[in-house]
Amino acid sequence: MKQLWNSAFGLLLVTGALLGLALPFGKLATEGGVPAMLWAFVISAGAGSVLLCALLLGRKRLRLTPHKLRYFVLAAAISYAIPNLLMFSAIPHLGAGYTGIMFTISPVITLILSILLGVRRPNLLGISGIVIGFFGALIVAATRGEAGQPAEIFWVIVGLLIPVCLALGNIYRTSDWPRDAGPIELAAGSHLAAAAMLLVGLVVTGKAAAFGLLPGIPLLVLAQVVAASAMFAFFFRLQSVGGPVYLSQIGYVGAAIGLISGMLFLGERYELLTWVGAAILSVGVFMTTRAQSQKN
Numbered sequence: 001m002k003q004l005w006n007s008a009f010g011l012l013l014v015t016g017a018l019l020g021l022a023l024p025f026g027k028l029a030t031e032g033g034v035p036a037m038l039w040a041f042v043i044s045a046g047a048g049s050v051l052l053c054a055l056l057l058g059r060k061r062l063r064l065t066p067h068k069l070r071y072f073v074l075a076a077a078i079s080y081a082i083p084n085l086l087m088f089s090a091i092p093h094l095g096a097g098y099t100g101i102m103f104t105i106s107p108v109i110t111l112i113l114s115i116l117l118g119v120r121r122p123n124l125l126g127i128s129g130i131v132i133g134f135f136g137a138l139i140v141a142a143t144r145g146e147a148g149q150p151a152e153i154f155w156v157i158v159g160l161l162i163p164v165c166l167a168l169g170n171i172y173r174t175s176d177w178p179r180d181a182g183p184i185e186l187a188a189g190s191h192l193a194a195a196a197m198l199l200v201g202l203v204v205t206g207k208a209a210a211f212g213l214l215p216g217i218p219l220l221v222l223a224q225v226v227a228a229s230a231m232f233a234f235f236f237r238l239q240s241v242g243g244p245v246y247l248s249q250i251g252y253v254g255a256a257i258g259l260i261s262g263m264l265f266l267g268e269r270y271e272l273l274t275w276v277g278a279a280i281l282s283v284g285v286f287m288t289t290r291a292q293s294q295k296n
Contacts, residue, residue, distance in 0.1 A: 016253020100258025133284025139277030
C-alpha cells in the first residue's frame with residue numbers, strides 16, 4: 001500500500017478506475033428516479049464524511065484557516081458540485097460511456113487554459129494537439145450519444161462543460177494548494193463544502209423529498225460512497241505526487257471503465273464514428289499531454 005501511495009502511475013490507474021465506476025453507478029441511480037443533484041450530494045457527503053473520520057482516526061483534525069476555507073469552497077464548486085451535477089444530469093441522455101469520453105478532453109482544455117492564463121507558453125506540439133483533439137471532439141459531439149438514440153444538442157453541450165470544469169479544477173487546486181495541508185484533509189474539507197452547497201440546492205429546488213428514494217437502493221449507495229471515498233483520497237494524493245498535468249490523465253482510465261461497463265452491463269452501443277472521433281481525440285490528448293510535460 002505504501003508503494004502505491006508513492007507511485008504516480010499506480011495512483012493514476014486506481015484513481016481513474018474508481019472515477020469510471022461513478023458513470024454506471026450514476027446511470028443506475030438516475031434511471032431509478034434519483035435526481036442528479038441528490039446523487040452528487042451522496043458522493044460528496046459520503047466521501048467527505050468517510051475521509052473526515054479517517055482524518056480523525058489518524059489523530060489529525062480539519063484545521064480551518066481563511067486560506068483553507070477559500071480553498072474548500074472554490075475547489076468544492078469547481079471540481080465537485082458543478083461537474084458532478086453536470087455529469088449525472090447528462091448520463092441519462094448521453095449514456096455512461098459517451099459521457100466518459102468527455103473526461104478525455106480535460107488535458108486538451110487544461111493546456112488551452114494554461115496558455116490563456118499565461119501559465120505556459122504555447123509550443124508547436126501543444127498547438128497541434130489542441131487542433132487534432134478539437135477535431136476529434138467535434139466528431140464525437142456530432143454523434144450525440146448512443147447509437148440510434150441521438151441526444152439533444154443541449155445535453156451534448158452539458159457533457160462538453162464537464163471537462164471544462166475538470167480542467168479549471170486541475171489548475172486551481174494546484175495553484176492555490178494550502179501549505180502544510182495533506183491530501184486527506186483537503187479532500188474531506190472540499191467534499192463537505194460541496195455537500196453543503198448541494199444540500200442547499202436540493203432544498204431551494206424542492207427536491208429534498210427525493211431523499212426517500214435512497215433507502216430503496218442501499219447497496220448502490222454504499223458502493224458509490226465506498227468508491228468515491230477511496231477515489232478522492234487517491235485523487236488528492238495523485239495531485240500532490242503527479243501534478244495537474246499527470247492528474248488530468250485519469251480521464252483515460254475513467255473513460256475506458258465507463259465505456260466497458262456501459263456496453264457490458266448497461267447495454268449501451270455507440271456508432272463507428274464515435275469510436276473514430278475518440279481515437280482522433282486520444283491522439284490529440286497524447287500530444288497535448290506530451291507538450292505539457294516539456295519545459296518552456
